[in-house]
Structure formats: C-alpha cells, structure tokens
Amino acid sequence: MATFTAREMKRFGYEKPLIEKGYANQTLYVNLSDRDIAVRPVTEQMKEVFVGGKGFDLWLLWQAVRGSTRWNDPENALCIASGPLGGTPIYPGSGKSIVTSISATTGSVMDSNVGGYFGPYLKFSGFDALAIQGKSKVPAIVFIDGIEQRVHIFEAAGLPGEAHEISALLTDYFGGGEPKDISVVTTGPGARHTLIGCLNFSWYDQARSRSRLKQAGRGGVGTVFADKGIAALVVRWHTVTVSSNNPADLSALKKVARLHSRDVVEQDPKQNHMSSVGTAHLVTIMNDYDLLPVRNYRYGSHPDAAAMGEDVFRGLFDKGFDGCWIGCTLSCAHGVKDFVPVSGPYKGQKVFVDGPEYETIAGCGSNLGIFDPLFVVEMNFYCDTYGLDSISVGTGIAFAMECFETGLITTAHTGGMDLSFGNRESALALLHQMATGEGFGAVVGQGVRRMKEIFSRDYGADLAVMSDIGMEAKGLEFSEYMSKESLAQQGGYGLALKGPQHDEAWLIFLDMVHNFIPTFESKAEALHWFPLFRTWFGLCGLCKLPWNDVTPADNKETPEPAKVMKHVEWYAQYFSAVTGRKALPEDLIAMSEKVYTFQRIFSLKMGFGRRVHDTIPYRAVGPVTVDEYESRADRYDGQLKDIYNLDVEGKETREKVRILRRLREERYERLKDAVYERRGWTEDGIPTLDTVRRLGIDFPEVLEVLKAHGVA
Amino acid sequence: MVKVDGRELAWREGMTVADLLGELRDPYPYALARVDGRAVTRHEFDKAPVPDNAEVFLVHLVVGG
Structure with missing residues (x-):
C-alpha cells in the first residue's frame, strides 16, 4: 500500500x-x-x-x-x-x-x-x-x-x-x-x-x-x-470540562445535569436497557406490535424476529463504556469486537463493528427477510466503512428484492443475481458492488426514486406498481417502521421536512399501542409539538435519546406522559443555565418553530415544499396487494365494518383492497389539512404571511420566496 | 414474594404478568414489563410466568424512535 x-x-x-x-x-x-x-x-x-x-x-x-x-x-x-x-x-x-x-x-x-x-x-x-x-x-x-x-x-x-x-x-x-x-x-x-x-x-x-x-x-x-x-x-482539541462552554450559571447547570444523569442511571436498567443493548431493544417490541418492517414493509412481524432480539445483541456487544460523547450516562453506542466478515475485502480479518442499532437490524435484516444477526453485523460494518447509509441500503435492497420476486425485474437485469428475499449472499454482493460502482449494485445505490425511473424506462417495469411499493418520499428512503397501520406515523413520515426519517416524529407507539391520539385534532397537535420538540435537540447540539428513551419513574402520573415533561423542564433549565436566556418549556417549542418553518420555506426555495411533495407511497398507508390484505384480513375487514360502516360480506379481497385504499388515502389527505392548519400553513402546505411574521422570520428573501409561490 | 417497581407482592404458583397486574389493580396500559431483566410485551402478559422472588418493572411507556 x-x-x-x-x-x-x-x-x-x-x-x-x-x-x-x-x-x-x-x-x-x-x-x-x-x-x-x-x-x-x-x-x-x-x-x-x-x-x-x-x-x-x-x-x-x-x-x-x-x-x-x-x-x-x-x-x-x-x-x-x-x-x-x-x-x-x-x-x-x-x-x-x-x-x-x-x-x-x-x-x-x-x-x-x-x-x-x-x-x-x-x-x-x-x-x-x-x-x-x-x-x-x-x-x-x-x-x-x-x-x-x-x-x-x-x-x-x-x-x-x-x-x-x-x-x-x-x-x-x-x-x-x-x-x-x-x-x-x-x-x-x-x-x-x-x-x-x-x-x-x-x-x-x-x-x-x-x-x-x-x-x-x-x-x-x-x-x-x-x-x-x-x-x-x-x-x-484537548481539554473539555464543565466550564468549557463558559455557562451563564455553572451551579444551575451542575444541578440539572446531576438530576438527568441520575435519572438515566436509575431508570434505564428498569426500562429499555439502552446502556447494554442500545436501540436493539426495539426489535422484538416492534415485532410483537406488528410494526417491524418485513419484506419491504409488506408485513409487520415474523416468527424468526426473536433471533435478532436484545438478548442476542447483548451477547454480541463488547462490554464497556459506550458513550459517543464524554460523560453520557445513557452510553448506548455499542459495538461488536473481533467480528470476522465472511465476504468482501475484510473477509477473514477481525474488525470492530460500531453497531448495529435498530434501524440497521430492521433495514438490513427483517426488511430483507433475513433474521441472522451476524449477517446484520456484517452489513453494518461494510455500510459504515464504505460510507453508505444503512437505512437507504436496506430499504433500497428490499425494494429491489420485491421487484425481483414479483417479476418486475429479472436476472437479466441483475447480472444473474437471485434477489429473492432472504438471500444473504446477494444482499452482501450488492453492497460490495455499491462500493466499487459496478454491476446491479451500482443501480441500487442510486436510491429507490431513481431505481423506479431506471426499472421503468430501461426494463419496462410497471411504474404504477413500483410507485406503490417503492418506499421513498421526497426522494429519501423510509426509515424502518411499518407505518401502514398508524395514521399518525404516516403523518410523521409524510409531513417530515426532509423526507421520511423518524427523527421528526415517532408517534407509532402513542398511536398504535397506547391509543393516546385517537382524533384528527390530537394527531395534528402531536404532529405540531413532537417535530418541533425534536427539532430543538438539533438546534442545541443534543441527542434526543435521554429525553424519552428513558423516562422518570412517575412519568405515567403526569397529564401528558408522552411528552415526558419532567425532562422537558430540565432541558429548559439546561438551556437557561448555559446560554443565560431564560427559557420555559414552551419557549423551546417557540425556538424550534422559527427554524422548522424556515426549513419548510427553504424547501420551497429549492422547488419543493408543497402539498404534493408530502405524498407517500401507498405501501406506507395500507395493504397494496391481496396477499397483504389477507395476511391481516380480520383487522382490515373489522375496520371496514366498524369504522366505515361497510358491509364486506361476499366482497372479493381485490375489491376490499380498493375500497380500503380509497378510504385511507382520503384520510391521509384530511390529516394533511388538519396539520397544515395547526402549523399556520396554507392548504398547499406553505407557511402563511401571518405565520412568518409571527415567528419573526419575515426576512426580505423569505418574503420573496413566498411571493413567488403565491403567498403575499 | 415478588418485587414490582420496588414494592413487595405476594407470589402464587402459576402467576403470570397479567395476574400480577390484576393483583395491583393497575389499569395503566403498560406496553412492556421486565421480569428479571427479560422484556415481555403486552401480547405475552397472560402467558409470561413470574417466578417466585422475581424482580419486575412495569415500563409505562416505550417511546423511543
């Protein structure tokens, strides 16, 4: 070398x-x-x-x-x-x-x-x-x-x-x-x-x-x-101390930091075990609630999911302090020591693998129909070292696999590769091809949006079908939660500013497991508050996991347990203690709303940021195929009867798929209306003049962008 | 005896997580329980055994994401 x-x-x-x-x-x-x-x-x-x-x-x-x-x-x-x-x-x-x-x-x-x-x-x-x-x-x-x-x-x-x-x-x-x-x-x-x-x-x-x-x-x-x-x-840089930020009130900072650090240390072992398994604890929970993406988000669970559960990864992870910043008591960035890949340039050599987290386990595992933890570890290693997004890799390969299994593409297009779900060798081969820019892997590496264009234009694949099953929105691949049963999560993904990444709103549990947000209004309110509060972490240089992946012992007694308000209050105190700007919890939301709204207008500047861009593929909203419907027939028949008062007796599955689709797509559009209104945006999803003035972001160049899109 | 969130509760033969919640008369919709560290989701509450001397934590919200 x-x-x-x-x-x-x-x-x-x-x-x-x-x-x-x-x-x-x-x-x-x-x-x-x-x-x-x-x-x-x-x-x-x-x-x-x-x-x-x-x-x-x-x-x-x-x-x-x-x-x-x-x-x-x-x-x-x-x-x-x-x-x-x-x-x-x-x-x-x-x-x-x-x-x-x-x-x-x-x-x-x-x-x-x-x-x-x-x-x-x-x-x-x-x-x-x-x-x-x-x-x-x-x-x-x-x-x-x-x-x-x-x-x-x-x-x-x-x-x-x-x-x-x-x-x-x-x-x-x-x-x-x-x-x-x-x-x-x-x-x-x-x-x-x-x-x-x-x-x-x-x-x-x-x-x-x-x-x-x-x-x-x-x-x-x-x-x-x-x-x-x-x-x-x-x-x-060298020395980092509690005074490195020269906080306005060091004593107040130490006090609130101690409270939150101690809460994490005391509660995490009773709750999600992040300090020993990171986000791997989510795999079997998502599976049990039918929310784990399986085979390109067709299904939400699989009998083999436990093979990738937290106990397995607890055994694989190397023990030790795993904070990705100094002094973090959650310390959840785990890794696998002395892993020996079975493929690629590091085949047979011991490497250290940083991960995997839930997203990679689901995306490069269950979503490909693969339930082998060591395979996931190898995918994680090569994604990182090749510089590839493991979510986009997983969701992209899952799409290619479904296209292959349904005959939309064939071995003539894949260079002879069998891309059936579950084929570990082919999944790894695609990853190595992405690294070298060769073969069908180079096509998969263009992402789902471009794959649809290529498959349609060059291979004659049905674009309408691929539009339903290609899990991307705004050009970004979906992260690894099955949103089709959760209207709130559909909004969390579809209305996210950058595309379907869950870091804006992860509402799937509140919606599906706890039924905390049953109405349109409550969903719209959640789709206002949660994206804004999660935005706040990114403004301040913080990780959101200590906010709600560990909760205080008395959290369930509070009026809004989903918001974990004790931690929100501590974050407001943290902000005040460092910056000297007095902040209450509601002020954190106000801070975020300026930046969030600005980012929406920035999307508009770049030619996006309108209602049509908040569309999501039907696989994210409901069952696309007869097979998907019949896999959960009781649930869907029940919904058609109980929610929509429809008599499904004697109807063919194909027709029920069509009826449910129409109802769910209408429902998603009504959610958009409710959310836009709550956010102070027009029906087309553009922030109004009143909103930008209220937020103090009515700079001349912002007003110019709004005017160019008919908002003046 | 079992310990539930630090409180002691009498144990009986064949006790499940669902039985334990019934004893507590706690209506909260727990999504997850930890029985001696093992994660048990709501779907398993009526099948998952609680051994004598177990330590149980009721996880009231799994928010994550």
Whole structure:
C-alpha cells in the first residue's frame, strides 16, 4: 500500500475566541475551489432566530445556494455545527453534530444528526459551525487545529479507501501522541459510487484504544462530501470540562445535569436497557406490535424476529463504556469486537463493528427477510466503512428484492443475481458492488426514486406498481417502521421536512399501542409539538435519546406522559443555565418553530415544499396487494365494518383492497389539512404571511420566496 | 414474594404478568414489563410466568424512535 502523505496547500492562522455561554460567536468558511478560508461572525440575530446547530447550518446553507443549485454544483455547501449546549460533558447526550446540505437524493435541504466528537471539538476550537463550498481537484484534508489555532488544507495521497482505516490513520497522524484530541469526518468508496453516501464522525475510545464511528446517514451527505473532493475533515482539541462552554450559571447547570444523569442511571436498567443493548431493544417490541418492517414493509412481524432480539445483541456487544460523547450516562453506542466478515475485502480479518442499532437490524435484516444477526453485523460494518447509509441500503435492497420476486425485474437485469428475499449472499454482493460502482449494485445505490425511473424506462417495469411499493418520499428512503397501520406515523413520515426519517416524529407507539391520539385534532397537535420538540435537540447540539428513551419513574402520573415533561423542564433549565436566556418549556417549542418553518420555506426555495411533495407511497398507508390484505384480513375487514360502516360480506379481497385504499388515502389527505392548519400553513402546505411574521422570520428573501409561490 | 417497581407482592404458583397486574389493580396500559431483566410485551402478559422472588418493572411507556 502507498504511504500516506499530506502536502500543505493552505494555512490560515486565527485567534480562538473565548466561548461565551455556549457560543464561539463565529463560523468557519472554507472554499475548496480557490482554497479560501475565512472566519465569519455570528450575529445576535442569528442566535435569536436560529439558536445554533441545525439553525446555523440552515442559515449558512440558505446564503450559499440559489433555488437552482444542484447537489453536485460547487456552490452547494456542506455545513456542520454543534449547538450552544453541545460539548457539555456532564449532561447526557450533549455531543451531537448536525450536517446539512442540498441532498444528492432529494435535491432539497437535508439535515442529518450524528454523535462523535467533531461538533463539540469544532466549537471549542473556535467555530460554532463550518461551511464548505467549492470542490477540490485533489483529495483534500481540512484540518482545524484548535490547539495551534490554525486551519490547514492538505492534499492527501496514499490514504486507504475505507472509513475505519482512514479514521484510525488520521487520528494517529494528527494526534501528536494524544489520539483522544482528534475527531475525523470521513466517508468511503460507496459514497463516490452511489447517491446514498453517509459520513462517519469519529471519537477515540481510550479504554479500547481505537477510533469509533457514528454516522450522519441520511440523504447522501456523504456523496456530497465525496463529490467535493474531501478526503477527510479533522479537528484537534484537548481539554473539555464543565466550564468549557463558559455557562451563564455553572451551579444551575451542575444541578440539572446531576438530576438527568441520575435519572438515566436509575431508570434505564428498569426500562429499555439502552446502556447494554442500545436501540436493539426495539426489535422484538416492534415485532410483537406488528410494526417491524418485513419484506419491504409488506408485513409487520415474523416468527424468526426473536433471533435478532436484545438478548442476542447483548451477547454480541463488547462490554464497556459506550458513550459517543464524554460523560453520557445513557452510553448506548455499542459495538461488536473481533467480528470476522465472511465476504468482501475484510473477509477473514477481525474488525470492530460500531453497531448495529435498530434501524440497521430492521433495514438490513427483517426488511430483507433475513433474521441472522451476524449477517446484520456484517452489513453494518461494510455500510459504515464504505460510507453508505444503512437505512437507504436496506430499504433500497428490499425494494429491489420485491421487484425481483414479483417479476418486475429479472436476472437479466441483475447480472444473474437471485434477489429473492432472504438471500444473504446477494444482499452482501450488492453492497460490495455499491462500493466499487459496478454491476446491479451500482443501480441500487442510486436510491429507490431513481431505481423506479431506471426499472421503468430501461426494463419496462410497471411504474404504477413500483410507485406503490417503492418506499421513498421526497426522494429519501423510509426509515424502518411499518407505518401502514398508524395514521399518525404516516403523518410523521409524510409531513417530515426532509423526507421520511423518524427523527421528526415517532408517534407509532402513542398511536398504535397506547391509543393516546385517537382524533384528527390530537394527531395534528402531536404532529405540531413532537417535530418541533425534536427539532430543538438539533438546534442545541443534543441527542434526543435521554429525553424519552428513558423516562422518570412517575412519568405515567403526569397529564401528558408522552411528552415526558419532567425532562422537558430540565432541558429548559439546561438551556437557561448555559446560554443565560431564560427559557420555559414552551419557549423551546417557540425556538424550534422559527427554524422548522424556515426549513419548510427553504424547501420551497429549492422547488419543493408543497402539498404534493408530502405524498407517500401507498405501501406506507395500507395493504397494496391481496396477499397483504389477507395476511391481516380480520383487522382490515373489522375496520371496514366498524369504522366505515361497510358491509364486506361476499366482497372479493381485490375489491376490499380498493375500497380500503380509497378510504385511507382520503384520510391521509384530511390529516394533511388538519396539520397544515395547526402549523399556520396554507392548504398547499406553505407557511402563511401571518405565520412568518409571527415567528419573526419575515426576512426580505423569505418574503420573496413566498411571493413567488403565491403567498403575499 | 415478588418485587414490582420496588414494592413487595405476594407470589402464587402459576402467576403470570397479567395476574400480577390484576393483583395491583393497575389499569395503566403498560406496553412492556421486565421480569428479571427479560422484556415481555403486552401480547405475552397472560402467558409470561413470574417466578417466585422475581424482580419486575412495569415500563409505562416505550417511546423511543
């Protein structure tokens, strides 16, 4: 293998500011085309309106792009930020970064959150956010050395291809003997050859003496990164203490941090066991409630699901502290040590696998009709190191498998590959092909939306059928929850700003298991509050898991147990303690509503963001096929009788499918109406003038976008 | 004797999670229980045995996502 070299192309010295109440008060701009590096101020208005994190990212991205900017234009920006609370080492879940860009799969605004140390270290190095425009003609490493107060652009040569090796090498190269001081952002060969590339953010696990990885998965942000010619981003920082954010009220911060940390330690062992199994606890729960995606979301359960349950992964995960940021008591980023892949370039070698989480277990497991935990671990490993989004990989392969099994595509199209559900060898082969850009894997790596276009245009496959079963919306693949029985989750997916990612609203349990939101109005209210509260985490540099994946012992006695209001109150105190801005729980929602609404208008600027774009495939709403209907016939017949007062006696299944479809599609449209009204948007899903004025985001350029779409 | 969320409850032969909830007269729609650490969902409540001396936690909401 060639020796790694880094040839300096640009060096930029800066004076690191004092962090004040969670803010560095400046951002870093890098243009890779002309190697321009600049420091730009953060204004008080930016903090007031956008708070930080995703808010800052969106503002920087808005200024960088025009409505016609495509994901692979040099002017597209890749923005990364932490947030004012990010980097606090004593409050659980305080290490998240948010990445935004114009997406390779949707063509619109994408945001993706990720653990690891990069965002906090970036802030402590002096920058609330990083915006990268342009493209480098040579593989470039941007190194932000917060200790020496310099930013470098290096030309890299001789780097390995895979992300875990790049992270390890650069952690060692730039660490100066202190690997814990380094965080690396990388992707892998899959990002260069597909549209579904992800980013890996590292941290150094001192107990295990190795770099660990978390992913910013969604929307092809890794593909944008690779297209810009970035080999890696590296940040170097050293000391992190409770005072690093220079909080306004240190005593108040310590008090509330202790409360939440202790709550996590006491309650998690009685509840979801996140500190030993992460989100793997969800697999059998989703299965038992018929919500686990099986075979391209056709079914919600399978008798073999227990083979991938929490007890299995508890046995596989390496024991130890697994926080993806310092001091997190939830500590749920587990991994498998000394795993030996059976395929690909690392076949026969011991590797460490970061994961799997629920999404990968369901997406690359049950959704493919595969219930083999070791197979899932191998898919997880290669997705990460190839720089591929495991959700899009799983949902994409699941779609290809159903097309194959139903004869829409054949071995003539797949290069001879048998893509029946359950075929592990073929699934792995597709993944390796995505890495090299060869074979049918290269087609699958274009994502579900483009697969539908290709299959229809080039293979003569029925577009109408594929539109029903292709689980993408807005161009983004669905994450791994079976929404067809939950109107609230259909809204949670379909009305999400970036596409069907559950990080806006995960309402499936409230709806299906607890029946807490039975009416349209209650669903609309939930689809107002929950996306806004979840947005707030991204503004502040926080992980949402300590909010509601562990709940206080007395939570069920509270008026709204779903909101876990004790934790919401603690978060308001946390915000006040760090920033000095007095905040009550309702203020957190108000903060988020500005940014959320701005992001909707940003989508409009990019040519999306209207009612028609909130459409979802019918597989997400109800049973597409006779087989799906008959698999749950009692349920569906019961609903037609009890809810819609229809006599189903003597009707053929085909007709019942058609009737139920019409009713459910109408119901989803009525949900849109209710949600738009609650959000202060027009019937076409555009924020009204009153709404943008009320929120204080009526900037001239925002009003221009609204006017161009008939809202004036 | 079994412990339920820290409280002691008399055990009897053949006790299930559903029986235990009936003893408590707790109407809350629990989605999940942990019996000696093992996760039991609502569908299994009437079949899942609660052994003598078991420690049981009633998980009142699994929100997640």
